Amino acid sequence: MRFVHDSLPQRVCFGSGEAASQLTAQVGELGAANVMLIASPSEMHLAEQVAAYVPVAIRHDDVVMHVPVEVAERARRAAVDNGADALVSVGGGSTTGLAKAVAMTTGLPIIAVPTTNAGSEATPVWGLTEGAKKTTGIDERVLPRVIIYDAELTMSLPVDLSVASGLNALAHCVDSMWAPKADPVNAALAAEGIRALAEGLPKVVADPMALDGREQALYAAYLSAAAFASAGSGLHHKICHVLGGKYNLPHAQTHATVLPYVLAFNAPAAPEAARRIAAAFHGTAFNGTAFGGESALGGLVELKQELNAPRALADYGFTEDSIAEAAQAILPSVPPSNPRPVTADDLRLLLRAAWSGADPTTIG
Amino acid sequence: MRFVHDSLPQRVCFGSGEAASQLTAQVGELGAANVMLIASPSEMHLAEQVAAYVPVAIRHDDVVMHVPVEVAERARRAAVDNGADALVSVGGGSTTGLAKAVAMTTGLPIIAVPTTNAGSEATPVWGLTEGAKKTTGIDERVLPRVIIYDAELTMSLPVDLSVASGLNALAHCVDSMWAPKADPVNAALAAEGIRALAEGLPKVVADPMALDGREQALYAAYLSAAAFASAGSGLHHKICHVLGGKYNLPHAQTHATVLPYVLAFNAPAAPEAARRIAAAFHGTAFNGTAFGGESALGGLVELKQELNAPRALADYGFTEDSIAEAAQAILPSVPPSNPRPVTADDLRLLLRAAWSGADPTTIG
Numbered sequence: 001m002r003f004v005h006d007s008l009p010q011r012v013c014f015g016s017g018e019a020a021s022q023l024t025a026q027v028g029e030l031g032a033a034n035v036m037l038i039a040s041p042s043e044m045h046l047a048e049q050v051a052a053y054v055p056v057a058i059r060h061d062d063v064v065m066h067v068p069v070e071v072a073e074r075a076r077r078a079a080v081d082n083g084a085d086a087l088v089s090v091g092g093g094s095t096t097g098l099a100k101a102v103a104m105t106t107g108l109p110i111i112a113v114p115t116t117n118a119g120s121e122a123t124p125v126w127g128l129t130e131g132a133k134k135t136t137g138i139d140e141r142v143l144p145r146v147i148i149y150d151a152e153l154t155m156s157l158p159v160d161l162s163v164a165s166g167l168n169a170l171a172h173c174v175d176s177m178w179a180p181k182a183d184p185v186n187a188a189l190a191a192e193g194i195r196a197l198a199e200g201l202p203k204v205v206a207d208p209m210a211l212d213g214r215e216q217a218l219y220a221a222y223l224s225a226a227a228f229a230s231a232g233s234g235l236h237h238k239i240c241h242v243l244g245g246k247y248n249l250p251h252a253q254t255h256a257t258v259l260p261y262v263l264a265f266n267a268p269a270a271p272e273a274a275r276r277i278a279a280a281f282h283g284t285a286f287n288g289t290a291f292g293g294e295s296a297l298g299g300l301v302e303l304k305q306e307l308n309a310p311r312a313l314a315d316y317g318f319t320e321d322s323i324a325e326a327a328q329a330i331l332p333s334v335p336p337s338n339p340r341p342v343t344a345d346d347l348r349l350l351l352r353a354a355w356s357g358a359d360p361t362t363i364g
Numbered sequence: 365m366r367f368v369h370d371s372l373p374q375r376v377c378f379g380s381g382e383a384a385s386q387l388t389a390q391v392g393e394l395g396a397a398n399v400m401l402i403a404s405p406s407e408m409h410l411a412e413q414v415a416a417y418v419p420v421a422i423r424h425d426d427v428v429m430h431v432p433v434e435v436a437e438r439a440r441r442a443a444v445d446n447g448a449d450a451l452v453s454v455g456g457g458s459t460t461g462l463a464k465a466v467a468m469t470t471g472l473p474i475i476a477v478p479t480t481n482a483g484s485e486a487t488p489v490w491g492l493t494e495g496a497k498k499t500t501g502i503d504e505r506v507l508p509r510v511i512i513y514d515a516e517l518t519m520s521l522p523v524d525l526s527v528a529s530g531l532n533a534l535a536h537c538v539d540s541m542w543a544p545k546a547d548p549v550n551a552a553l554a555a556e557g558i559r560a561l562a563e564g565l566p567k568v569v570a571d572p573m574a575l576d577g578r579e580q581a582l583y584a585a586y587l588s589a590a591a592f593a594s595a596g597s598g599l600h601h602k603i604c605h606v607l608g609g610k611y612n613l614p615h616a617q618t619h620a621t622v623l624p625y626v627l628a629f630n631a632p633a634a635p636e637a638a639r640r641i642a643a644a645f646h647g648t649a650f651n652g653t654a655f656g657g658e659s660a661l662g663g664l665v666e667l668k669q670e671l672n673a674p675r676a677l678a679d680y681g682f683t684e685d686s687i688a689e690a691a692q693a694i695l696p697s698v699p700p701s702n703p704r705p706v707t708a709d710d711l712r713l714l715l716r717a718a719w720s721g722a723d724p725t726t727i728g
Contacts, residue, residue, distance in 0.1 A: 001515075001579045002379040009373040012549070015366040151365075184556070184583070185376070192552035215365045219548070279643055 003183035006230070008124060011146045012222065016211055019113055019150035023088065024053040026111055026146045032086035036060055036079050036108075038099050039090045043115060046153070047090035050113055058082040065094045066129040072101035079106055086111065089144075093118035100126045100142035112144040115153045117165040117217055119172075119225025122147065149222065151215040159208045163307055164252030166201045166217050169224035170194060171236055171255040174300075176227040177273035178266055179234035180337040186230045187276055193223035194280035198299065202306050235342065236262040238333040239350075246329055247318055253310040260304065260360040261350045264297050268364050269340035297360060312357030323351045367547035370594070372488060375510045376586065380575055383477055383514035387452065388417040390475055390510045396450035400424055400443050400472075402463050403454045407479060410517070411454035414477055422446040429458045430493040436465035443470055450475065453508075457482035464490045464506035474508040479517045481529040481581055483536075483589025486511065513586065515579040523572045527671050528616030530565045530581050533588035534558060535600055535619040538664075540591040541637035542630055543598035544701040550594045551640055557587035558644035562663065566670050599706065600626040602697040603714075610693055611682055617674040624668065624724040625714045628661050632728050633704035661724060676721030687715045 013022045027035060034057035039047035041061045048059070060078055064071045079087070079102050089099035090113040097120060099110045104126055112121035124143040127136040154162075173190040176182060200216020207213070233241070239258055243249045267274040274296045281299025304311070314320075327347035334342045353363055377386045391399060398421035403411035405425045412423070424442055428435045443451070443466050453463035454477040461484060463474045468490055476485035488507040491500040518526075537554040540546060564580020571577070597605070603622055607613045631638040638660045645663025668675065678684075691711035698706045717727055 001583060002382075003376075004378070005376045007371050007374050007376070010371050012367075012369045012371075014368070014547075018366075183378075185553070185587075188552055188556035189549070192548070219365060223549075279646070282643070282646075 005183045005185045014149045016151045019050045022148045027054045034083050034085045036084035036087050043091045050090055063095050063098050067097045067101050069128050069130045075102050076105050092116035093120045096120040103142045110144040111146045113148045117221035119221045122222050122225040123229035149218050151218050154214050162204050166197050167256040168252050169221050170197050171259050172224035172228040175234035175236040176231035178270050178339050179231035180335050181232045186227050189223050190227040191276045191280040193220045196220035198281050198303050235338045239330050242330045249316050253316050256310045257313050258354050260300050261354045261363050264360040264363040266339050267296050313355045369547045369549045378513045380515045383414045386512045391418045398447050398449045400448035400451050407455045427459050427462050431461045431465050433492050433494045439466050440469050456480035457484045460484040467506045475510045476508040477512045481585035483585045486586050486589040487593035513582050515582050518578050526568050530561050531620040532616050533585050534561050535623050536588035536592040539598035539600040540595035542634050542703050543595035544699050546595045550591050553587050554591040555640045555644040557584045560584035562645050562667050599702045603694050606694045613680050617680050620674045621677050622718050624664050625718045625727050628724040628727040630703050631660050677719045
């Protein structure tokens with residue numbers, strides 16, 4: 001056993017229907033008197049309801065996807081000009097991202113109130129774009145001091161988007177088991193994320209208005225983001241990154257399709273990770289719901305079937321004649337930490353199976 | 365789902381045989397140039413080996429159990445007079461405790477190198493004694509910035525002490541499932557602690573010189589301390605606190621004896637906790653070792669049998685005629701958060717079973 005695990009200072013407040021009261025309490029605890037409230041135009045009304053009892057000095061709705069630097073600059077200036085002493089973001093990844101850009105230069109504390117399962121609020125990762133170029137980095141100052149999770153704010157997310165983001169979160173959890181900075185503490189939290197997703201996602205599909213499933217999905221989004229930020233990108237994310245960038249395949253569907261093949265490939269060489277993943281799915285069975293996969297892969301395949309999740313890259317525009325080229329493109333980015341060595345032949349086999357939607361047990 | 369979880373800023377470095385190299389790296393990362401090295405007289409030689417490549421400005425071996433205030437004052441003065449810019453503690457709970465007392469008033473960062481499974485290094489809890497009076501408190505400044513775990517430093521711990529501290533850690537993990545500030549993130553880490561103890565303790569008993577079991581026990585000591593500090597004292601600890609204080613029963617043996625009865629009592633009213641505990645024991649079975657308890661209690665009972673652990677309070681001086689009095693003494697301190705209400709009758713039944721070492725399934 002050999003690892004370095006950094007735990008980061010953050011308070012997570014979880015409670016459905018409690019966003020407004022919890023935000024009031026947490027702003028009070030920070031002693032903030034001039035809050036900068038950040039939300040997109042479509043969510044500012046909601047943000048104002050959540051912040052109804054908070055001393056808001058300035059409302060800022062100039063939110064743009066991927067945080068262009070000029071948008072960040074305007075927000076930073078607004079914060080300084082108005083003497084903001086805390087940032088409250090209410091929204092998805094772009095809104096949280098803008099608050100992070102402001103915290104980066106001002107050092108102001110962020111209280112994040114997520115309305116999606118994006119997970120950015122649980123990481124010290126920032127991103128800025130200049131023209132078409134995206135820069136990302138890690139800075140502890142951008143990690144929100146407090147997260148307020150209220151699953152009622154996610155009820156309006158369409159079911160297919162919830163399932164897609166849920167399967168993304170699942171990929172983060174599974175891949176973090178063998179990512180470059182994997183460690184057992186982090187793996188325990190990732191396994192808890194898998195358990196919550198396996199329990200929650202079928203409930204979201206069965207009854208989109210039931211709070212319970214939304215709560216499990218939101219809770220898992222937090223765990224998966226924290227696990228991924230701590231462990232880094234493993235083989236699965238390297239593969240999906242190339243497929244997404246080079247062939248313009250849709251993000252969530254690519255993740256959902258590729259994951260079982262990477263798990264089938266790595267599991268035999270990573271028995272401890274496979275045990276944790278299997279136990280996470282098995283724990284669900286123990287809890288009385290439908291899954292009882294004794295193996296890690298069995299649990300994942302059963303969950304995907306229940307969710308009617310994407311199963312073949314061919315369905316999303318990836319073609320058979322791209323397989324060899326894609327394998328070559330992926331090869332240099334394979335993490336040296338991967339539990340088994342990966343050859344171009346391995347990648348071709350894996351991609352061919354993912355392309356056709358073949359039984360993943362044929363891999364490995 | 366409703367909780368508040370605070371994660372605290374701390375780096376955990378785990379690696380057997382790496383204490384000296386890791387300490388050198390971590391002191392370097394802090395930029396410290398005048399280290400105060402704290403160790404008891406019997407461990408100062410070891411501490412000097414571990415700190416061989418570190419700029420030590422002052423060695424301090426004036427370590428006394430329970431940190432008397434005058435001992436704390438002398439250490440604080442030594443730190444200030446010598447211009448210390450970091451504290452390195454090498455030792456057990458008393459040594460870590462003294463470093464905390466210094467950090468409390470000076471704000472100096474601590475790097476803790478534990479040589480026992482005490483766990484104090486993973487908490488922001490400090491303790492000081494004045495005469496016979498012990499005061500404890502919580503202060504984030506006393507939380508060691510870095511912990512360096514090197515299981516080779518724990519190899520000289522006698523097996524019975526390792527098992528006793530391991531069962532204490534197990535009690536922390538189990539009790540934290542329903543303690544006043546229990547939350548699912550913390551419960552996942554506590555479950556990981558149970559898994560590591562169920563795997564590691566039998567190995568320590570089977571082969572005291574095998575590193576693997578020591579590593580699991582040390583890793584679990586970290587998780588259990590962090591879980592306990594976060595969740596607070598549950599029913600089990602309240603019972604043991606009264607038994608220890610009022611009847612002078614030995615600490616570790618009391619914990620080991622009482623735990624199955626509290627688990628048997630609470631499990632039916634805490635199915636989620638019971639599921640997590642059972643899965644933690646079951647995960648061990650999945651991993652190929654001997655335990656396969658399908659229930660939480662079954663897993664605990666099998667582990668205790670394998671470890672030949674204490675089983676009856678009668679063996680440690682607790683008498684039948686004290687049962688009623690003890691139940692009355694415990695009653696006012698029962699946490700309101702306990703998953704089921706607790707009456708004096710319940711406590712009498714529980715204590716009678718623990719006194720005689722009866723089958724715990726008769727409780728609950």
